[in-house]
Each structure stands twice: as structure tokens, then as C-alpha cells.
Amino acid sequence: MTKPSYTRPSYFYGGIPDVYMQMGYYPFPTPSATEQLSRSVHIPYAMSMADQCKYFMGQSEKMIVGDGAIGIASLSNPLRSGVHLFVHHWMITNPSPHPIEAHFLFGKAASLTGTTLSRQVTSGYVQLPACPVAHGQLLHGTGMADTFSDHIHTATRIIPASSTVEATPGGQWILGPGMALVVRVPNAGEKTSFSFSIDWWEQPVYG
Secondary structure, eight states: OOOOGGGSOOOTTTTOOHHHHHTTOOSSOOOOTTOOOOOOOOOOHHHHHHHTTOEEEEEOOOEEEOTTOEEEEEEEOOTTOOEEEEEEEEEEEEOSSSOEEEEEEEEEGGGOOSOEEOOOEEESSOOSSOOOOOSSEEEEEESOOOOOTTSEEEEEEEEOTTEEEEEOOTTOEEEOTTEEEEEEEEOOSSOEEEEEEEEEEEEESOO
16 A cells, blocks of 8 residues: 655655755755845946046156166156046066166156156046046156156166066055156166056045
8 A cells, every 4th residue: 555645755955854844944054034145346446436537547658778868757746736646557668688677756746857748648438528638647758867866766676678567556656736756767788678657546636
């Protein structure tokens, strides 16, 4: 005689009888009925600035350093810009067959004489109509006099031949109006070259 169906154990969850399921026992942990899934999404701050047309990036021309001269590249904040510049990322590329030594200095933008304004600057948000132009200026030059004795020398980087060195300050380098970040590359006896690129965002001094 066939046994009644209620005496047959269920083989769901490895053979645990349905009676245990009815008593509230489950072999695997289940989330609480009141537990809510997080609906927040982390958005990088730099992305937020780009979405507001406040993030910029640019590159200098390739500079040739030789004959005892120096080469410089700089992110400069004009005195009456009304904004702070927050340096997010930088890169130095050395295409020459010799290593170069790059000095990072901070000081007054007024000391930057004889430089050329780079036109290779764009907003990080590329759209039509275009975002407003940057207040920050990317400058570069070679062969000028070394007028940076009053600047603060904060770091030195050795860039090997045919290589690129980069870093991400993540906005922790802040240039107020009238100040500049200068990358200075002195001649080391061999003819060398380098280019400098940098990303930054801008925010009003008051606001």
C-alpha cells in the first residue's frame, strides 16, 4: 500500500522536510525583511566637476633643453581669476635618450616671464555648445633666465629616457589667485626634451 504523500519528506534544500520550512527554519541566512539595499552610488569628485564644466586638461609643446638653458612648464592662476585651481593629475614625458631631472616649485605667477601660453587646453566635458574657457593658464618655455629663487622647491622627479612619469594629487595641490605650479628642467650636459600635461578643476574663491 502506498504511503500517504504527507509522510514523504521534501528534498528541497538537501532533504529538509517541509515542516521545518513551515516552522521558519532555513538552511541559508536570509536578509531581514526590514533590511534595505543601499541605493547610493559613489561619484568621483573630479567627475562631478567635469559635469559642471569646471574640469580642464592640457598639454605643453615639446620643449628642447640644451646649451646650459632651462625648460619650464607651469600651471598659472592669474591674479584676478576669482577661482582656486585644484591640481588633480600631472604627467611628464621624456622622449629623449637621456634621463632628465624635473623640479617642482610653487610661487608667484608674476615671476613667469618669457613663456608661451599653450592653446592645447580643453574642458573635460566635451560638448556643443562648448564649456567656458579655463581661468588657469598652461605656460611653457625654454632658454629663459632662472627667476625662481623665491619659489618653494617641493619635490624632484627623475624621468628615465623614453618614459613618462605621472602622479595624482587628487585636488590636494591648490593654487590661489596669483600663484603658480612650476616644473623646472635644467640642462644636464646633454640635449634633452620633455612635455608636460596636467588636469585640474576650478572653483570660485568665494562660493
